[in-house]
Amino acid sequence: MRGGLSGFMIFLTCIALGVAAIGGVNSVARAISAGVADEGQSLLGGDIRFELTQREATAAERTFLSRLGTPAASATMRSMARLEDGSDQALVEVKAVDGDYPLYGPLETAPALSREYLLGERNGVYGAAAPDILFERLNIEPGSRIRLGEGTFELRALLVSEPDAVSEGFGFAPRLMVSLEGLRASGLIQPGSLVHHAYKLRLPDGTSDARIAAIREQARTQFPEAGWSVRTRSNAAPALASNIERFSQFLTLVGLTALVVGGVGVANAVRAYLDGKRGVIATFKSLGASGGFVFTVYLVQILMISGLGIMVGLVLGALMPFAATAALASVLPVPAEASVYPAALGVAALFGVMVTLAFALLPLGRARDVPATALFREMGFEGSGLPRLPYTAAALGIALLLALFAIWFSGDRRIATIFVGAMVFSFLVLRYVGVLVQWLARRSPRVKSTALRLAIGNIHRPGALTPSVVLSLGLGLTLLVTLALIDGNLRRQIAGSLPERAPNFFFVDIQNSEADAFSRLVEQEAPEGALARVPMLRGRVMAINGLDVQKMTVPADGAWVLRGDRGLTYEAEKPGNATLTEGKWWPRDYSGEPLVSFSSEEGNAIGLKLGDTVTVNVLGRNVTAKIANFRQVQWESMGINFVMVFSPNTFAGAPHSWLATLTASEATPVEEARILNAVTRAFPAVTTVRVKDALDIVNRLVGQLGTAIRAAASVALIASVLVLAGALAAGNRARIHDAVVLKTLGATRRTLIAAFSLEYALIGLATAVFALLAGGIAAWFIVARIMQLPSVFLPEVAVGTVVAALALTVGIGLVGTWRVLGHKAAPVLREL
Structure with a gap:
């Protein structure tokens, strides 16, 4: 060892690089997860949240929530924000809040204004706040006025951050924050409108997670047909947590790949080093040293050098969460909790030791068995073949353990x-x-x-x-x-x-009373285009064959259907873009028990078959329908497609809106802008999404x-x-x-x-x-x-x-x- 590390710099770098990648990635993931856990109340906006789609809570439901703690109500929806002169418009994610918002965490605006001044009514105009991207898109400044639905709003401040943004999910448009009173005054909330209502509770200090779980069960038992989505502070941002876990797993596997590739460098370095020491090894053996003695001397030396590389990697890995805290502050909506995470670093060190042993044992075993005369005469170990069985078996065994540990420590073992x-x-x-x-x-x-x-x-x-x-x-x-x-x-x-x-456009929230007039306008503005229109409701799958979906284990390919709200529709005749794979479509004048057509791919993933029943909650009412057929859905076409299409009698009398698409393949950007302006002016409550x-x-x-x-x-x-x-x-x-x-x-x-x-x-x-x-x-x-x-x-x-x-x-x-x-x-x- 006094001879220095000549010839081992690549050895050291490979080990340090792989260990740092594995230890650092896992440490950063744990730091972010710890930040999510610690900020659960702020990220969720409460200790527990109840969310409803297309309807507000009933008086009985609100009374139940008020008795538990301090509630804060909010509503979110997509809509079009327009300039007062109608010259431009932009899609926005509207978030309307009441006077108790936020229950946890700060709402930051520039300039800092009180809730009443920021969103309240002054001279018949409600206030609003938006991020800088909306100001840039519409080329306006704070103090400007915009139209939302039938209402006028004044953008009084720049929205810097909202504490519960991450729990709201990903948005395709800028946020526009208004008051609940302002949203109601805009006329956007109509029967069947796609609005998500959230009720967040601040529970008494010291409320345990067990108590919150009991509240959740109590709500499910007392209001079995409420159809609300319930989330608690311990699971405030499941999408973020899941993505962090997946990405960290991928990076860990990439780091392991780098470490294993570096193992080839370890083998090369050990072989080259022993090749240079062949005279020393020959002298050892000539003086009576056994093969085991030679093996042990150089194994100890290799492990010492490997230990140095592992230590360098662990130091780098331990520093990564601290660097990530600063680097990711503007990217992540939650602060990472920078600290040293021994478990993550321990896994990285274990992988480093195992890779070293797996790749160093073979060249060390060869050196152990080469006779002194051959060492004096030959240039190296190239022609020596595999070492004796114990060394080969040990190397293969360690490699197998390395593979098993990599699988065991992974979040997705498959x-x-x-x-x-x-x-x-x-x-x-x-x-x-x-x-x-x-x-x-x-x-x-x-x-x-x-x-x-x-x-x-x-x-x-x-x-x-x-x-x-x-x-x-x-x-x-x-x-x-x-x-x-x-x-x-x-x-x-x-x-x-x-x-x-x-399609060129998706049109959402077309009211029943405006559907025909809307179709006439679009056909007039785009006579060469093809307009498709279907009724649309939102519902949540509650049970399959009477079994609560929350108690079911479903593969990922179909699990997304059972999570959150799904778009639903009804059709008397088989849609033109539907291809039945099993079963038959119902008659046009069908009036029997509710039937449903299910997407074949997702149905197979869930394990459904003809005759099974699906229970969905729509507008606070559970509806059970029997699967009449399965159909092939081409999601990549981006046309109007639904996982579930029901027989018309299923939702007879239920208020709903319409969803439409316009396909005008020959339309130029100028013509698309003209169509968008015409629709927005005539139907301000319709949300238009340019594909x-x-x-x-x-x-x-x-x-x-x-x-x-x-x-x-x-x-x-x-x-x-x-x-x-x-x-x-x-x-x-x-x-x-x-x-x-x-x-x-x-x-x-x-x-x-x-x-x-x-x-x-x-x-x-x-x-x-x-x-x-x-x-x-x-x-x-x-x-x-x-x-x-x-x-x-x-x-x-x-x-x-x-x-x-x-x-x-x-x-x-x-x-x-x-x-x-x-x-x-x-x-x-x-x-x-």
Whole structure:
């Protein structure tokens, strides 16, 4: 150890990088989760929240809530905010609050105003607050007035932050905060309007989670048909928590990939180090040292060096939550609770030790069994084969434990199992790819070019770098190709093929009394367009075959149907875009028991069959319908589609609004703006969603997510590059001898540079071809089979991968061999 860490810097960097990635990602995830838990009351806006759709709480329900604690009521809906002169408009997420809002946490505005002054009525005009993005979209300033429905509102302040924003879910439009009185005065709340009413309670101090759970059960028992969604402070932001868990799991697996790729660097470093110590090992053995003694001495040394790398990684991982607190403050709606998380760091350290042992035991085992005479005579350990069985078994056993621990510590063990299996499979395939490349090189025809002949010989000679280079670079490139193809296919689906068949507009909250007049106006403004219109209600699935859905375990593919509110409709005749897969449609004049048509894909995921019953709560009333048929739904068409379509008699007399789409494929942006202005002026209560704007938002989000994922996956590529550099450095001693002998025999520097460049280019090209094939297959499976979207191969990804592989292999290879070419011949020739 007094000899320093020469030759182990890549070893240390690989271990530190992988440990830091795993420990840091898990620490940051725990910090955010702790922040969510600690801020549960503020994030939810209360200790417990009851939410209703399309109706307000009844007098009995409000009395029940008032007896429990201090209530605060709010309502949310989408609508159109218009300038007073009608020259421009924008979609907004309206949030109307009462005088008790917020129960927890501060409402921040600029300037800071009292609740009464901010949202109250002055001279017949109610106040409002909005974020700066709405001011930018409408090109207005604080103090300007806008129209919302039939009401006029004055934007009195800039909305900086609302404490419970994260619990409201993702919005496609800017927030517009008004008072409940102002929203009612706007005329937007009509029977059947898509409005979500929330009632948040501030319970007495010291109320336990057990008491809150009892309140939740009491509400369900006392009002079985209320149909409200209940959420508590302990689960204030389930979507955020779920996304954090999924993303941290992905990053942990990426970090594990980097660590395992770094394990190849560990094996290379250990082999190169022992190769340089062959004289010392031979001397040990000549003086009577046993093989076990040699193994133990160098194992202890490797573990000490690994321990240093793990410590560096743990320090970096422990610092990540503190860095993330500052970096993510403007991104996350909740402060991360920066601290040191021993459990997260412990898992990272365990992985670091296991990777070191799994990859170091084989070269250490070889050194243990090589006799002293062979060590004195041979250049290294290349021809020694596998070590004896105990060492091989120990390495495989530790690798198996590493895989099991990776699965055990994962939040989604199914995905982790697939990931680990794919990694093991990739290792095996890459090993055989290296063997195949050497086999092809060995059997290639003799070429006239001296440089190319030398390059081909270097690929298949004993001790060649081919297996190490293919293995180290192959995993990183395959991961990046997979992610790039998935991202490219999603972008193509969103920005390319969808707009060709998607509607131009969605129109929501068309009142019954205005439906015919609305249709006439749209047909007049867009005579070449196709208008589709269906009735729409909102409901929540309460039971399947009489069993409470909250007590059911359903696969993720169908679980979303049972969570939250769903759009519902009724049809007398089979919709034109519906294809029945099972059962029959009801007669046009059907008047028997309520029937429902269910989406076949989601129905199969839930486990439904013909004749099963589905109970939905609509407007505070439970309705049970029998499944009459299943139909295929093409969600990607972005047309009007519903999971459930009921027979008309199911909701006879129920107030509802209408949903419509307008498809005008030839409409220009100017014509779309004209249609939007005409609809907004004539029907201010109708919410208009321009599909292109929504697609742009989704495309931007996908792009940001793709960039973040590729940046995270670059950790694995960095490890691959480090291992590649280590593998090339480990072979430099043999290359020094080759270069000296060839130069003695008359080879020029240009010939040697050309030979080395061609060697690295051929290996890099073979690795790139494998990465394209493996990454293409993996991306196709995810996009076509899991996401069920059209999958295409993207040539630009192929070109980029080949260029990256060649640049890395040739560039790093030439940097490493430049010193070899300048080595003096005499010292080397004396040792031959």
